[in-house]
Amino acid sequence: MRVPLSWLREYVDLPAGITGREVAARLIAAGLEVETVERLGEGLRGPLVVGKVLAIEELTGFKKPIRYCQVDVGTANGSGEPQNIVCGATNFAVGDRVVVILPGGELPGGFAIGARTTYGKLSEGMICSARELGMGEDHAGIVVLPPGHEPGSDAIELLELNDEVLDIAVNPDRGYCLSLRGVARETATAFGLQLRDPALLDVPRANDSGYPVRVTAAACRRFVARTVTGVRPDAPTPVWIQRRLQKAGMRSLSLAVDITNYVMLEIGQPLHAYDRARLRGPLGVRRAEAGEKLTTLDGVHRALDPEDLVITDDRGPIGLAGVMGGAETEISGPTAAGTGLLDEATTDVVIEAAHFDPVTVARAARRHRLPSEAARRFERGTDPQAAPAAAQRAVDLLVLLGGGAAEPGVTDVLADGAPGTIVIPADHPDRVAGVTYGREAVVRRLQEVGCDVAGTDELTVTVPSWRPDLTDPNDLAEEVIRLEGYEELPATLPRPPAGRGLTARQRLHRRVGRALAGAGYVEALNYPFLGTAVLDAFGLPADDPRRRTVRLVNPLSDEAPALRTTLLPGLLEALRRNHGRGSQDLALFETGLVFRPTGEETPPVRFPITERPSDEDLARLDASLPQQPRRVAAVLAGGREQAGWWGPGRPADWADAVETARLVAREAGVELTVENDRHAPWHPGRCAALYAVVDGEKTLVGHAGELHPRVVKALGLPERTCAVEADLDLLQRAGTGTVTAPRISAFPVATQDVALVVDASVPAAEVEAALREGAGELLESLRLFDVFTGEQLEEGRKSLAYALRFRAPDRTLTAEEATAAREAAVAAAATRTGATLRGA
Known part of the structure; x- marks a missing residue:
């Protein structure tokens, strides 16, 4: 607005x-x-005056029309003689009033005006267009004023240019x-000032001599009709109305139409003007019937919907109620500049001021893709009590400016309805805002809104007809708070009840994010949408559960019409995009939900919005949803360790992806078991399956490793890109739920190394588990520091070297105790994995 x-x-x-x-x-x-x-x-400086065109000489020999004009500017030029001005516009004639800026003036933008010779003639000023004056973007022709304005009078004041x-x-x-x-x-x-309400007008009572109207649709609560006869078809729209419409973003069309737009902007009640000579019988308001059509004022032939509310006469629909009128009853008359009359110009006008249901109008405007200023107001709710005043205001202006006569007949069809009332405790705004306003301030502010207030401790508030949005006590509290000033509200932190902090799932989510960020990863949040193309690029088999997706009814993109079943597509696309922009060393992660339908979901259900669903209804709703586990994923490419004076760098590889998985698992208090696996989209020889004990059973919780070369090529990724993805919910169930602080002992540590030879097919994790079990409680930590294969070993064998750290919490260990613990660990490894000491 x-x-x-x-x-x-x-x-x-x-x-x-x-x-x-x-x-x-x-x-x-x-x-x-x-x-x-x-x-x-801004930047406009006179003299800017009204001029009357006395003579026009057409100059020839130029590529475009050039006119040499004599213009009467009164005494504004100091001599009273006509001003000679060269102009290239052709939309004015001798006798027209135009706007002239004289030498010494300046137009917006720093354009100074002086007398100069152009096209072989001395031009003493400029005849101005709307754009040159800052009145709009129209530069097709100069401004032509209605007749009657005195030459030489101040055009800045006339056109209200400074505003x-x-x-x-x-x-x-x-x-x-x-x-x-x-x-x-x-x-x-x-x-804190008084309002002069433009809707406070003396309006005659309704009578039986007004234009007949029949309302048969409940969506029309009020319909006011007034008639003005004898309107002069050539009556121009005054400059002050044209300028106000222009400043408000509307253009001038004709007097009758301009008046309806002016009153709509002034009072907020949309109006429509009918040519009474084109009406056939009484006006009616009803729903459209199947097969009916209407040609609207924009010239479009529209097929009506049975839900549309239409204005009719004996021929059928003549307007789409609250949206746009029909072409058959259109007002005809002079152009905005008053340069000519149309055939059968309108002299008798019927003014419609009605109140239509907001939802009905909004749906019709969207159904027909026909936004209008009237629909914009009706769909937000207009004031039904303002309709008679708006019609009266339009009648008064037509009589005053168009020379018409108002017929005594007044039609006012009004549906029954009482003003809405709300009962509210006087201290309700205080309790909502946490500020003590007091009863007097509450009553005063509600009265300023337009409410009638009665009562002492409990207020009965009658809301004004122009505020249909006020329906409950909180609405009234909001009005008090905003008028008292939002800046007066104290800044207070909410005080949550004890025991209602983050859930275990939320805490794990945050810990994992902090740990990955600390390890050098950058969080990248991606859209949760997926297309089949990336699943094909992953090389997933047809029966892979990740191919079973939930498709969206209205996807943002046809290329990604489903919800994601894995986090990797979005992360890999982010990695590819950043690599293409010059970032060579990348480590990205994301935590979020994936959507895994099982095929056993029940059909979706819809619930009414008038009441809260029951627990049974919510259970049915949950049953209709796919599984939504929370997962974590990370991708790496380029260097994992940078080269420098400290030594050579190291590229990221599958081991970094596995270590990232272990990092995530440690935040959940879980020890992972890592085994070789074949699982798309990972490289079959560089893919690790991640297992954890969940509810007493060994459970697959994710995968880590290097991506398959075919996947890397298909997605345009850097070579040797690595990735990890794991199920956070499963890790939470496998964990203890608490993070235990490390045990710190003041006694020295005893370190023992051991090198074990095992078959090449035996996973190092299995050997590690056996050593831990055999070493007992004295074992503080165990680390694999070397893997060896070569001629010194038999074919198909490998050597694994571990560093074992032993420490007791209450004493210094003897060499015999440390050796005994080491030998017990080696014996356990030999029993479980067939390991032998290297060199034994």
Whole structure:
């Protein structure tokens, strides 16, 4: 909503020195969203005057039309003689009033005007277009004023060129602010001033002699019809109305249409004007019937829907109610500049001011893709009590400016309905805001909104007809709080009850994120959408569970119409994109949900919005959803360790991916068992299956390793890209639920190394588990520090060297105790894996 400050001052006596920015600040504090304050006429300096064209000489020999004009500018030039001006526009004639800037003036943008010779003639000034004056973007022709303006009079004042315009983004619940009346009410409240309500007019009572109207649809609560006869078809729209419409973002069309738009902007009630000569019988309001069509004012032939609300006469639909009128009853008359008459120009006008159901109008506007200024207001809720006043205002302007006569007949079809009331404790806003306002402040603020308030401790509030958004006590509390000032609310932190902190799942999620960030990974959040192309690139078999997806009804992209079943596609795309932009060494991670349908889900259910679903309904809803485990994934490419003076660097490999999985598992308090596996999209010889004990059983929780070369090539990834993905929910179930602090002993450590020879097929993790079991409680840590294969060993055998650290919490270990623990560990490894001591 664009609000000229000069227009706003008609309804609120703002102090003379108040600027648009100051008004905007007050409105923003009251909860309105003022996007910009546009200063019109900035840089404009006169003399800028009205001129009358006396003569036009057409200059020839040039590539475009050039005219040498004599213009009467009165005494503004100091001599009273006509001004000679060269002009390239052709949309004016002798006798027209135009806008002239004389030498010494300056147009917006620093364009100084002087007398100069051009096209072989001396040009003493300029005849101005709308864009040159900052009135709009129209540069096709110069501004032609209606007749009657005195040559030499000040055009800056006439055209109200110096002004400020507030551009307000009106929220859906503040439809009343789509009018000067609504914005003026908020402004008056913000400044503590009186409002001159433009809707407070003397309106004659309804009678039986008005234009007949039949309303058969409940979606029309009120329909007011007034008639004005004898309107002069050539009556021009006054400049002041044209300029106000222009500042508000609308263009001038004809007097009758301009008046309806002007009143809509002023009061907020959309109007429609019919040519009475084109009406056939009474007006009606009903739902459309199957097969009916309508040609709207934009010239489009539209097939109507049975849900559409239409205005009719004896021929059928003549308008789409609340959205746009029909072409058959269109007002015809002069152009906006008053340069000519159309055939059968309108002289008798029927004014419609109605109140339509917001939802019905909104659906019709979207159904026909026909947004309009009227629909924008109706769908937010208009004031049904303002309809008679808006019709009266339009009638008065048509009589005053168009020379018409108002017929005494007044039609007012009004559905039964009582104003809404809300019962609210007087201290309810205090309890909502945590601030003590007191009863007097609450009553005063509600009255400023327009409410009638009765009662003492418990208030009975009758909401105003222009505020359909006020329906419950919290709405009223919000009005009190915003008018008292949001800045007055104290900044207080919420105080959560004890025992309601993060859940175990949330704590694990945060710990994993912090651990991965500490290990050098960067979190990358990706869209949870998936396409079949990436699953094909992964080389997944047809029966892989990751190919069973949940498809979206309205996907953002046809290339990704399903919800993800794995985190890797999004992470690998982020890695590819960043690598393509010059980042060579990358380590990214993400934690989030995946969607794994089992095929056993029940059909989705819908619940009414009028009541809370029962526990049984919520259980049915949960049963209709796919499984949504929380997973963690990470991808690596490039160097894992940088080269420098400290030594050579090292590229990331499958071992880093496995170590990342162990890092995640440690945050859950879980020891992983790592085994070789073949699982797409990983390299079959460099893929590790990750196992943990979940609910007493060995369970697969994820995979880690290097991606298959075919996958790397298909996705355009760096060579030797590695990845890990694991199920966080399974790791949480496998863990202890608590993170135990490390045990610290003041006694020295005893270190024993052991090298064991085993078959090449025996996993190192199995040997490690056996050593831990045999070493007993004295074992503090165990680390594999060397793997050897070569001629010194038999074919098919490998040597694994471990460092064992022993420590007791209460004493210094003897050499005999450490040796005994080592020998017990070796014996256990020999029993379980067939290991032998190297060199034995």
